[in-house]
Every structure is written in C-alpha cells, then in structure tokens.
Amino acid sequence: MTKQTVINKTNLHPRNLHNNGYDFTLLCNTLPELKPLLITNKYNNQLTIDFSDSNSVKALNHALLKFHYHIKSWNIPEQNLCPAIPGRVDYIHYLQDLLSSTNLPSAFKDKSIVVLDVGTGASCIYPLLGHQVYGWHFIASDIDSNSINNAKSILQCNVPLVDSIDCRLQSDHKNFFNGIIKQDEIIHMTLCNPPFHKSLKEANQGSQNKWQNLAKSNTTASKQSKGSTKLNFSGQKAELWCEGGELAFIRNMIKESKQFKNQVYWFTCLISQKDNLFLIKQAIKKANANQVKVIKMAQGNKTSRFIAWSYFH
Secondary structure (H helix, E strand, C coil), X not given: CCEEEXXXXXXXXXXXXXXXXXXXXXXXXXXXXXXXXXXXXXXXXXXXXXXXXHHHHHHHHHHHHHHHHCCCCCCCCCCCCCXXXXXXXHHHHHHXXXXXXXXXXXXXXXXXXXXXXXXXXXXCHHHHHHHHHHCCEXXXXXXXXXXXXXXXXXXXXXXXXXXXXXXXXXXXXXXXXCCCCCCCCCEEEEEECCCCEXXXXXXXXXXXHHHHHHHCCHHHHHHHCCCCCCEXXXXXXXHHECCXXXXXXXXXXXXXXXXXXXXXXXXXXXXXXXXXXXXXXXXXXXCCCCEEEEXXXXXXXEEEEEEEEECCC
16 A cells, blocks of 8 residues: 655745845855846845846856855756756755655665756756755756756866766657666666646746736836846746646656666656646556655745655555
C-alpha cells in the first residue's frame, strides 16, 4: 500500500535567504549594473525593479547568485526563461528536508548526494543553487542543445563547479531518464520544473495574463509608459508547453520512472495546477510506488507544490 503524506506551508522555507526580501544596496555593490535598473515602488517608496523587464530580472538574478551563492558569472539568452531565485531555491531546501527525513538503504548511503535535474534549461539554476547550498552533485539534462551549451558555458565561467555538475543532452524528446541515467548509476533524487501549457497559443495567453497582472503595479506602469519594457515571459517551446500539458508530461515521467526504481530513491516534480494532483497520484499508484508525498510551498500569495514518489519502502 502506498504511503501518502501532505505537508502544508505558508511562507518561504525557513532556511531561504530571501525571506526578508532583497537588500538592493548590497546587491548593487555586488553588481553595479543593477543600480540603473532600480525604480521606486509608489505604494511603499521602497526600491525594486520592473519584474516584467527581462534585463532587470537577469541583473537581479546575477546579483543574487553572485552575492548569496558565490556564482561569479551567469547569463542566459534572451529567448530563454529567466527563473526567480527565491522560488527555485525553496524547492532545493524542501528536497533537503525530504532527503534528511529518509532512511536510505545501503546502496545510497555513504555516497556523495547525486541529483538529476530533468530539463535544466539554459540557466542551470537548480544545479547551481543545489551545489552551492548543499554541496550536491548534479546531472543536468535537457533536450535543447543550445540550453545545454549555455549551461556548460556558465560552468566554464565558474570553474570550481565543472567537476560537480555534469550536463547531458537528451537526444530523444520522449524520454526523461533513458539515455541520461547510466547503467548502475545511483541517484538520490530527481527534480523537474515541467512545461505548464498544452499549446503555444495557451502559453502566449499565459504570458499576456502575467503582464496584465504586473501592469497593475507601479513597477510595470512606470517603464511601460516609456515604451522600454521587454517582457520577461519569453521561453523556448520545451520550457513553456508540451502536448497534453503538465498532466501528460508528469504521467509519462511516472511511467518511465519504473524502469529506474532501483537506481533512484526519490523522483520529484513540481505541479503548478492543483487540479492535476488527483490524477497524478492515481498514476503513481498504478506504477506501484511504495511512497508518495505532496509538499506545498508558498511565496507571497502564490502557492506551489511538488510531488515525490519512491519505489523503496
């Protein structure tokens, strides 16, 4: 019988360095290029950036990575998604909690922690954060060669990371683990931020909705009035949508995970759409997993979650 656990949270993880917002003075000292991009929020007179502007978000990310996580150099192409650091590192912290609460079998004990990031993207953000915060070793996979090449270039600019993060190209877009996990390779956890939408049209509408929400704030309005906004809702096809959307993506991942049930302890994946949770749990049950956990995370008014399943008892 599958053991199920649901863990609810209301704030960023207690170990998250970004619980109290951003110290823009320190960040600008770390990365002077950020300073010209700062604006004042008319509602509280505090410094902020235009979160709909890709250049501003990239500069903020670079400053955060440099100051808090000692990543000296980081950049991504304009067409790729620009990740929000607080939410990404929250996933990492909750994975550490999951791992520390697990009684690992002998095959996984006394080994360096190895984590597989399925769809690492051009930013390579989860491996960078996971290694810098917890010293984990990573396999960073992606189906897009340009994303893998950019991830490799980030590592080359941060030489100490080269030996700890292994970038691997997935040659078959239908596979998650086949072609990536090597024979007899032991992996403690997988993580994944799956594509959300079912089509390009749906993805474009989602981006437009995000912009409209941000446009209500002073941040976006001030820049939009100058006609200088470059929307931060770009993304490659594989990052934004897939046939069947999030539900089909995760179901297919669950099916394939059975083949690696003795090599991976925890399989995990973010779930954006709460309504998908029941059917995803059913798919895990059908796959005969022995454990399943749903862990909720929160950032402001936004609630997210990830699901974890294991074939070990």
